[in-house]
Amino acid sequence: MSATRQAIVEARRLVVKVGSSALTTAGDGLDVSRLDALVDALCERIARDCQVVLVSSGAIGAGLAPLSLAKRPRDLPSQQAAASVGQLALAHAYAESFGRYSLTVGQVLLTSDDVVRRAHYRNAQRTFDRLLALGAVPVVNENDTVATEEIRFGDNDRLAALVAHLIGADALVLLSDVDALYDGDPRDGATRKIAEVNGPSDVDGITVGMSSSGLGTGGMVSKLAAARTAAGAGIPVLLASAADAGKALASADVGTAFAAADSRLSARRFWLGYAADPSGVLKLDDGAVTAVVRRRRSLLAAGITGVEGDFQAGDVVDLANPAGRVVARGVAGFDAAELPELIGRSSHELPAEQRREVVHADDLVPLR
Structure with missing residues (x-):
């Protein structure tokens, strides 16, 4: 057995x-x-x-x-x-x-x-x-x-x-x-x-x-x-x-x-990963997927390639790989309206008040 x-x-x-x-x-x-x-x-x-x-x-x-x-x-x-x-x-x-x-x-x-x-x-x-x-x-x-x-x-x-x-x-x-x-x-x-x-x-x-x-x-x-x-x-x-x-x-x-x-x-x-209703989607590049799923790191703006949905900071969002499959779920640190001008940019390129995680590792759950 x-x-x-x-x-x-x-x-x-x-x-x-x-x-x-x-x-x-x-x-x-x-x-x-x-x-x-x-x-x-x-x-x-x-x-x-x-x-x-x-x-x-x-x-x-x-x-x-x-x-x-x-x-x-x-x-x-x-x-x-x-x-x-x-x-x-x-x-x-x-x-x-x-x-x-x-x-x-x-x-x-x-x-x-x-x-x-x-x-x-x-x-x-x-x-x-x-x-x-x-x-x-x-x-x-x-x-x-x-x-x-x-x-x-x-x-x-x-x-x-x-x-x-x-x-x-x-x-x-x-x-x-x-x-x-x-x-x-x-x-x-x-x-x-x-x-x-x-x-x-x-x-x-x-x-x-x-x-x-x-x-x-x-x-x-x-x-x-x-x-x-x-x-x-x-x-x-x-x-x-x-x-x-x-x-x-x-x-x-x-x-x-x-x-x-x-x-x-x-x-x-568990609530975050499987029970909460997501309000939007963050599309990630391959490097960000590796960092989030395998290394359990926070998601930074540099690894985001696109944003879908109308969500606020504090809402739950899905994180999708380049093929569109949801690989993780987390709590957004920014409003959806704030992200388009940030995505793809390294932290040192951003104003000081925006140099923070888009989704912190403590608020992120990789999905099997």
């Missing part, structure tokens, strides 16, 4: 995410038998003195049948209506299922504001800690009923990665209708299953697709992004099929394991 899988088996605080397609069926709504099977696996893990937080999709899917909707609606108001009906059914089903083991469920509905805004982040953290201390099982979902396009997570895979760091989880398990990560479409017999991901280079060039179930919002794209987010922040991840939940939670000998980075990011640096 790899060290990554061993860490997942031994995790004392675990976040488990399950997708809509594992719990609901188009036209039929919530599948209670599948939900019970998942809860059985979770309770076996809890019985081993492990605290579990469940991030569960399925509210919209569970609300389709009661509202006589044949498929997941595309417009936000209809999605919110389905979620308001389905969330009750989902919460009731979990309460009944965990009740078979005399466990209490606590529902936690989040919007991205709850992790993007620092004050909300701390409040959510305290709520999770108290629920777990009281022996309850927090069941988390995005608050689809009130979330707008501007404050949505977009998928519960990303939400699960953020929650994993927020609660200080020892591991994250992502369960879906796909049994592992493949180097192409798993329906193609020529593709290869990837059992271990030890670093970003292991998944470079892999093409993955969106969900085909018609119920979920993510697919493998969002799962891979969530796994890389959590692993990059120091949390090992297992990606597996919901049908293999028992094995995933007991022995972790299924699916794809993502090794954690050597050190765990602080809450502030």
Whole structure:
């Protein structure tokens, strides 16, 4: 067994995410038998003195049948209506299922504001800690009923990665209708299953697709992004099929394991790198990319080649390499309007009051 899988088996605080397609069926709504099977696996893990937080999709899917909707609606108001009906059914089903083991469920509905805004982040953290201390099982979902396009997570895979760091989880398990990560479409017999991901280079060039179930919002794209987010922040991840939940939670000998980075990011640096919403982009030359990503140095004006967005000093911005890929994120030291006359110039060429870092190393997070 790899060290990554061993860490997942031994995790004392675990976040488990399950997708809509594992719990609901188009036209039929919530599948209670599948939900019970998942809860059985979770309770076996809890019985081993492990605290579990469940991030569960399925509210919209569970609300389709009661509202006589044949498929997941595309417009936000209809999605919110389905979620308001389905969330009750989902919460009731979990309460009944965990009740078979005399466990209490606590529902936690989040919007991205709850992790993007620092004050909300701390409040959510305290709520999770108290629920777990009281022996309850927090069941988390995005608050689809009130979330707008501007404050949505977009998928519960990303939400699960953020929650994993927020609660200080020892591991994250992502369960879906796909049994592992493949180097192409798993329906193609020529593709290869990837059992271990030890670093970003292991998944470079892999093409993955969106969900085909018609119920979920993510697919493998969002799962891979969530796994890389959590692993990059120091949390090992297992990606597996919901049908293999028992094995995933007991022995972790299924699916794809993502090794954690050597050190765990602080809450502030994780928020900066993965939760905060960037307000603009700074384009860097190759030398600046090397200094920022490899040497963990501050970003100076001389290494900037372009500026996008209308941001103020103190706002979070993305840092992109010459190919346009975001390689880091940080807090801008200048307004966007101040930068055009500074970019590409060495510090000694600038007025004394402008001889400072555009992004200080203490406010900068390289991304995996």
